[in-house]
Amino acid sequence: MWSSYTCQRCLASLKTGVRPQLQCASQVRLSPQRWISSQNDQPTKSRLPTAQPLLTKRSVSSTARRYQNIAGDVVQSGTSPGLEYTHAPGVSRRVLLQPDNLFHSFSNSPSPDIRRRAAYMKQHAYCPHPDHRQTRQPTTPDDPEAKKSSTAGSPPAHVRFECPDCGIPVYCSEDHWADDYESHLEICDTLRQINEDDHDLRSGRVFPEFKYPGPQLEGALVNMTNWDTFLYSREFEAINADRSMRQVTRLLTYPITIGSVLTELSPYNIRRGGRLTTEGLKSLSALRYTLHPPLSGGGGDIKGLRLNPPAVRIFIVGARAESSLPREVWAQLTHLFPRAKFHIIFIGPESMSNRDDEFPLPPRTPSNPYGAIVEDRISGELKISTYVEYYHTLHKAGHFYPYDPYFDCFMLFHPGLGHPASSHEWEETVPLLLETKVPILATGYTEWDMQRDLKWVQDKMGGEVDLLLEPGENKFRSLRWDLNDLDPQDISCGNWGLWGFRGKRYETTRKD
Ligand SMILES: [Zn+2]
Numbered sequence: 280m281w282s283s284y285t286c287q288r289c290l291a292s293l294k295t296g297v298r299p300q301l302q303c304a305s306q307v308r309l310s311p312q313r314w315i316s317s318q319n320d321q322p323t324k325s326r327l328p329t330a331q332p333l334l335t336k337r338s339v340s341s342t343a344r345r346y347q348n349i350a351g352d353v354v355q356s357g358t359s360p361g362l363e364y365t366h367a368p369g370v371s372r373r374v375l376l377q378p379d380n381l382f383h384s385f386s387n388s389p390s391p392d393i394r395r396r397a398a399y400m401k402q403h404a405y406c407p408h409p410d411h412r413q414t415r416q417p418t419t420p421d422d423p424e425a426k427k428s429s430t431a432g433s434p435p436a437h438v439r440f441e442c443p444d445c446g447i448p449v450y451c452s453e454d455h456w457a458d459d460y461e462s463h464l465e466i467c468d469t470l471r472q473i474n475e476d477d478h479d480l481r482s483g484r485v486f487p488e489f490k491y492p493g494p495q496l497e498g499a500l501v502n503m504t505n506w507d508t509f510l511y512s513r514e515f516e517a518i519n520a521d522r523s524m525r526q527v528t529r530l531l532t533y534p535i536t537i538g539s540v541l542t543e544l545s546p547y548n549i550r551r552g553g554r555l556t557t558e559g560l561k562s563l564s565a566l567r568y569t570l571h572p573p574l575s576g577g578g579g580d581i582k583g584l585r586l587n588p589p590a591v592r593i594f595i596v597g598a599r600a601e602s603s604l605p606r607e608v609w610a611q612l613t614h615l616f617p618r619a620k621f622h623i624i625f626i627g628p629e630s631m632s633n634r635d636d637e638f639p640l641p642p643r644t645p646s647n648p649y650g651a652i653v654e655d656r657i658s659g660e661l662k663i664s665t666y667v668e669y670y671h672t673l674h675k676a677g678h679f680y681p682y683d684p685y686f687d688c689f690m691l692f693h694p695g696l697g698h699p700a701s702s703h704e705w706e707e708t709v710p711l712l713l714e715t716k717v718p719i720l721a722t723g724y725t726e727w728d729m730q731r732d733l734k735w736v737q738d739k740m741g742g743e744v745d746l747l748l749e750p751g752e753n754k755f756r757s758l759r760w761d762l763n764d765l766d767p768q769d770i771s772c773g774n775w776g777l778w779g780f781r782g783k784r785y786e787t788t789r790k791d
């Protein structure tokens with residue numbers, strides 16, 4: 280994501296030839312003991328630290344997945360901080376960083392977690408200066424690796440030098456940083472924002488944005504135009520600061536992205552530029568029929584008893600850290616559909632990411648042959664199951680059979696379908712998903728990431744695919760940028776893009 284962010288301050292100083300002054304990099308040094316006072320000695324393992332899971336795995340864009348797969352590196356080892364605002368019971372909250380004091384260079388951060396991340400980056404990330412030899416194949420046209428030579432140049436070097444403006448280790452030396460300054464300026468402001476947002480999460484402040492409203496009053500419509508209207512009409516506590524918006528949308532993007540497509544109030548439609556295709560409207564109409572049932576006329580007494588329709592199943596295939604989001608975040612999906620029930624099913628070998636406290640998995644029994652974790656007491660409207668298993672294994676065993684376009688939907692969060700490191704894993708799964716004729720929604724970290732997935736589906740699956748939702752920016756993407764600790768040049772944004780497809784349906788025609 281090489282966006283057009285340019286720091287005016289830096290540009291000005293470039294022009295005048297003055298290097299920006301180092302800012303408050305080491306002004307605040309709290310002792311580590313004091314800093315982690317809220318945590319006891321165990322890193323917090325409660326469900327809450329979910330902004331973190333996103334940091335560790337989710338934020339890692341497809342490039343990092345590739346690293347992970349190839350080098351077998353565990354990204355988490357470098358980036359496993361908990362959220363310090365998750366206070367242990369009985370420990371009172373202490374604000375450690377004020378809103379005007381959030382910027383600290385990573386290696387001098389008051390947070391031990393962030394200092395650990397800095398050390399990890401310095402060990403694993405490479406200097407992007409074009410004088411170095413290439414360390415890997417470039418993955419996108421904008422990848423700084425593309426500017427390096429694969430044969431000539433100095434040996435690759437790890438990042439050592441922290442830019443004084445963003446506080447993140449980005450180059451091997453001050454010389455390389457100064458020499459490549461103009462290309463760094465493109466991301467410097469965003470990196471600084473990431474730096475401050477990460478420190479904000481660990482500041483110990485009160486987070487009113489993480490208080491989630493309960494069920495929506497029947498008849499009170501939710502305005503799904505964008506994040507602002509959504510948060511307002513869902514009566515979230517007033518979120519006026521950009522930073523709070525970034526923190527809250529980073530978690531809510533997962534349930535609300537799904538909800539924004541399925542709801543009858545969806546911002547995607549078949550009008551010009553509305554991105555929904557005719558096939559998409561057909562598929563969604565079926566689901567909306569279930570999700571927005573007519574009032575049954577049933578009352579509270581025995582005479583008013585009516586049969587309730589079964590739950591709508593949302594299969595989250597290839598699930599990773601989103602499976603560890605607090606359940607009240609996932610419950611926000613159900614609140615958009617007051618008269619429907621949901622069963623969310625996380626499937627994939629990584630679907631227990633950041634859920635260490637729930638191990639061991641239940642034993643495999645005849646009634647639970649895949650050892651799924653079933654949480655059926657979240658609320659009357661929401662049940663969640665987790666299968667640490669490949670989808671194609673479950674599909675072939677007929678485990679979820681039968682599929683019904685009125686009751687089922689697949690969701691793939693940043694699947695990396697077309698990514699060289701992960702596409703082979705999808706080759707067996709995607710044809711089975713198409714076979715069900717159930718809608719499949721997918722997101723991507725960037726425009727490039729999403730288009731690559733789309734192209735892969737079109738190339739591999741030939742004409743067997745109907746496009747339901749044309750690819751484009753997700754109206755409910757995370758507003759927060761995330762950093763890939765293995766490559767600080769690679770910044771991305773959760774669920775940036777959104778599109779949808781389905782196995783092709785053939786109309787039967789009469790032969791006269
Ligand atoms: Zn260098």
Ligand SMILES: [Zn+2]
Pocket residue numbers: 442443444445446463466467468470
């Ligand atoms: Zn910088």
